[in-house]
Amino acid sequence: MTTTLNPPGLTPRFGEHGPRQTLHNALIITRREMRDSFRDWRIMGPILLLTIVFPALAQGATGIFVRFFQGAGANAASLLDSFLPLMPMIVGFFPVSISLVIALETFVGEKERRSLEPLLSTPLTNTELYIGKTLAAMLPPLLASYLGIGIYLAGLIFGTQQWRPELELIIQILALTTAQALVMVTGAVVVSSQTTSTRAANLLASFIIIPISLLVMLDSFIMVTNNHYVLWYIIIALILADIILFSTGARIFNREELLGRQLDEINLSWAGRMFRRYFGSGAHTVGEWYRLSVFPAVRRLGAPATIVIICMVGAFVLGFGVARVRPDLQMPTAGTSQAELRSNFERIYNLVAGKPADVFAAVLQNGRVLVAATFLAIFSFGVMGLIFAMVPFGILGYLFGQPLIGQLGAGTYIAAVLPHNLIQVPAMILATAAALRLGAVITHPAEDKTVGEAFLGCMADCVKIGIGLVLPLLIVAGLVELFVTPRIVQIFFGG
Amino acid sequence: MIETEALTKDFGNFRAVDNITIKVEAGSVFAVLGPNGAGKTTTVRMLTSILKPTSGWARVAGYDVAAQPAQVRASVGVLTEQHGLYERMRALEYLDFFGRVYALSPDQVRKRSLALMERFGLSDALSKRLGEYSKGMKQKLALVRAMLHDPMVLLLDEPTSAMDPQSAKQVRDAIVELQRDKRTVVLTTHNLTEAQSLADSIAVVRRGRIIANGTFMELSQRFVGNPLMRLQLAQPLNGAVKLLSGLVEITEQGADWLAYRTTDPRVVNPQVIRHLTAQGADVITLSEVQQSLEDVYLQIVTEDEDKIAAAKANLSAKEGVSA
Numbered sequence: 141m142t143t144t145l146n147p148p149g150l151t152p153r154f155g156e157h158g159p160r161q162t163l164h165n166a167l168i169i170t171r172r173e174m175r176d177s178f179r180d181w182r183i184m185g186p187i188l189l190l191t192i193v194f195p196a197l198a199q200g201a202t203g204i205f206v207r208f209f210q211g212a213g214a215n216a217a218s219l220l221d222s223f224l225p226l227m228p229m230i231v232g233f234f235p236v237s238i239s240l241v242i243a244l245e246t247f248v249g250e251k252e253r254r255s256l257e258p259l260l261s262t263p264l265t266n267t268e269l270y271i272g273k274t275l276a277a278m279l280p281p282l283l284a285s286y287l288g289i290g291i292y293l294a295g296l297i298f299g300t301q302q303w304r305p306e307l308e309l310i311i312q313i314l315a316l317t318t319a320q321a322l323v324m325v326t327g328a329v330v331v332s333s334q335t336t337s338t339r340a341a342n343l344l345a346s347f348i349i350i351p352i353s354l355l356v357m358l359d360s361f362i363m364v365t366n367n368h369y370v371l372w373y374i375i376i377a378l379i380l381a382d383i384i385l386f387s388t389g390a391r392i393f394n395r396e397e398l399l400g401r402q403l404d405e406i407n408l409s410w411a412g413r414m415f416r417r418y419f420g421s422g423a424h425t426v427g428e429w430y431r432l433s434v435f436p437a438v439r440r441l442g443a444p445a446t447i448v449i450i451c452m453v454g455a456f457v458l459g460f461g462v463a464r465v466r467p468d469l470q471m472p473t474a475g476t477s478q479a480e481l482r483s484n485f486e487r488i489y490n491l492v493a494g495k496p497a498d499v500f501a502a503v504l505q506n507g508r509v510l511v512a513a514t515f516l517a518i519f520s521f522g523v524m525g526l527i528f529a530m531v532p533f534g535i536l537g538y539l540f541g542q543p544l545i546g547q548l549g550a551g552t553y554i555a556a557v558l559p560h561n562l563i564q565v566p567a568m569i570l571a572t573a574a575a576l577r578l579g580a581v582i583t584h585p586a587e588d589k590t591v592g593e594a595f596l597g598c599m600a601d602c603v604k605i606g607i608g609l610v611l612p613l614l615i616v617a618g619l620v621e622l623f624v625t626p627r628i629v630q631i632f633f634g635g
Numbered sequence: 636m637i638e639t640e641a642l643t644k645d646f647g648n649f650r651a652v653d654n655i656t657i658k659v660e661a662g663s664v665f666a667v668l669g670p671n672g673a674g675k676t677t678t679v680r681m682l683t684s685i686l687k688p689t690s691g692w693a694r695v696a697g698y699d700v701a702a703q704p705a706q707v708r709a710s711v712g713v714l715t716e717q718h719g720l721y722e723r724m725r726a727l728e729y730l731d732f733f734g735r736v737y738a739l740s741p742d743q744v745r746k747r748s749l750a751l752m753e754r755f756g757l758s759d760a761l762s763k764r765l766g767e768y769s770k771g772m773k774q775k776l777a778l779v780r781a782m783l784h785d786p787m788v789l790l791l792d793e794p795t796s797a798m799d800p801q802s803a804k805q806v807r808d809a810i811v812e813l814q815r816d817k818r819t820v821v822l823t824t825h826n827l828t829e830a831q832s833l834a835d836s837i838a839v840v841r842r843g844r845i846i847a848n849g850t851f852m853e854l855s856q857r858f859v860g861n862p863l864m865r866l867q868l869a870q871p872l873n874g875a876v877k878l879l880s881g882l883v884e885i886t887e888q889g890a891d892w893l894a895y896r897t898t899d900p901r902v903v904n905p906q907v908i909r910h911l912t913a914q915g916a917d918v919i920t921l922s923e924v925q926q927s928l929e930d931v932y933l934q935i936v937t938e939d940e941d942k943i944a945a946a947k948a949n950l951s952a953k954e955g956v957s958a
Contacts, residue, residue, distance in 0.1 A: 168735045172721070179723045254717035258780065261683050261713040262736045263705045395685045 162268050169264070169272025170279070173246055177280050183242060190235040191284040195292035198231050199299065225309050225363045231292045232317040233356055235284035239321045240345060243277035243328030248341040251332070251398065260395045270329070270393040274386075278325045285317050312371045316359060319378035324348055326385035329393055330582060330591065351519045384521055388582060392591060411596060418600030434608040437601040438570065444522075444580070445573035448529060452569070455530035459537025471542050495622070502618035503611075506564065510610065514575040514602055522579025529572040552632040559628055560621035567613035574602040636661040636788060636819040637682065641691035644677050644843075651677040653843035654691065659836070661787075662817040664810060666824060666834035668932060674843035675823040676716060679790045682821070683713050696787045709737065712781035714791040718773045722766035726752060726776060729765060730783055737784040744783070751779040755805055771798040778806060788819045795829060807833060831928035839935050847935045855926045858934040861896040863924040864904065868892065869917035878910055894924065 209220045250256045327348040335341045362370045421433035517525030578598040637659040644652040652674040659665040680686040684704035693700045696710035734744030755775040795803035839847040868891050883895035897903040
């Protein structure tokens, strides 16, 4: 049906571009945006201040620290090596935090000023626009950050300070700073695409700045406790987050999404309506709700539930393996007899078993762990939720791998673990899979939904699975754990 | 040059554009009229491959808007409703940026930029930052940007809004020149006089639908009626009315004048004059009363509103019966 003409006039042919052409076109955008940023005193003022003035202040602070710790005796002086590595990281982080502001300005600001549409009307591809703008938001603060770290280090090298940071630490800090800048910028793209005003975008930016601030605190803790090697793991995790966010941003950053959206601000009543719609699915009775809303939500958990089960089994195997191959981590077997174990068991049994209030305590404990896992999953693409589910299985595997268990009989151990877990584990799998799906939804929202709609849909799924299935299962598991499991164990002990 | 078939765009449950079918020939000016929120901008965005149609199809300069978006955008120059300039830049720097985006050589960009800036009387403002430009100057520069790569199709949203009369004339002259150069122009506007003077054909859009479509003459005839003629005599009418009543439909009359409608003025008007002259009446003037596009537009909108009211009443009546 389509006839392809080669239009006369000045316009050359456009179509799919190779990587080189894509980068070339992206850099046209980057150069313009950077030139614009360099002309904006609201951006350049803080960058210059944080790049030039802050390293000088940090120099002074380092001098004060060195003199203070050295003057306070040998023990205090040893703390210097723990505290001083924080300085170059902080000097580098402050300028790079501006990248979030530039990114929000670059994407939403342009949308707000209506200068985005002429750009979207050009033959540039979505990828070229996205890469161009991402680089433009990231490069000036990142260069400022490197410059700030450079100024600070030059002061150390050429100044009178005694402290000399290790090269590995400097490389770690540069890598951390770069990866954090990319997380902030790519995260800002995701946020920007969901709003049409900088005010709303700034509010949503807390979803980026809070985790990054927590991360900087964690980095500081790791540095102070002299576990610098852990920073490499954080860098790897950040690079993975960068990849996820970048691909999410590239997926979301499209003309349709940017200009098709007419909704603005954080609309709580709309969100409430959407949530209620997803939660109820038009059901009028409890039975209908399960049929129309809860069970379809469970069916949507196929892939995440598979991942959760694989990770749980993996954690169990890992725990078992650790217990087997690391004798230094094995529990002592000497002096532990069947009679002693039975006596211990009876003591615990008399203490806790058969008390209805403890059912409530068990449900509360399991419930709050799952709620915490879900909450953390939101900020970690579901990863933290998964880790919360894996830890108990790692511990179970570790215990099951103890030679002590083999000596006393695996049947007793299984009897103590299995009955209530037959109910509790499916509840955990459901809750964790829902949390994983919720955390990961921003990376892959359905074609016909915005990120916000997809998130609300997954949130509703989490809540209805939690209320409709996980909570009842946890209550039943608590009853079994308190009233059934101890009796079975007792039978195994010969009672 | 532009062809659409049942072009439709939904945003969730809201239908912004509903089954629009148009055909715009190369070298013609097509005006789209309608109130705010009628779906004009959404249609333009689909024709620019910014928004994907929910259903239907559209081809611009021979390219499919859904399958060949880059080619469509390369063939189109767009003047958006808001000029959307980068206000910290200067004109040549701004045009150089867009020239690079359209893969023009620096030399081409410079020559074309200077020529267009001069064409629109902006040569004196080359060194100013765009933030210092007046609203009209910004609008003209945005038009220069749209024309920079010499596109086959221009989609112009309110091109003369906020312009002084002289600037507006420059833009209208430019549109006429574009038409002469076989460029196709789609004009969305609220300025009915401008649309009437520039457009070869006109579409009136309401609630996402085209409610009327055709040349001005066609629309005028369909919605306002046959051409209206006014006859001025040198003396009182006397028997003239009786004389002409078999020949034409007289709509109004005064002491020495009358107005009538006719389907075919070329045939009927000479007959009228012959009849009157034969009876000794002196004809001072016989001319067509010019209908404005505003009259036609208002009539179209009124009829559409009547249709909606009737449909609602019909629906209420049916609901009443079924209840």
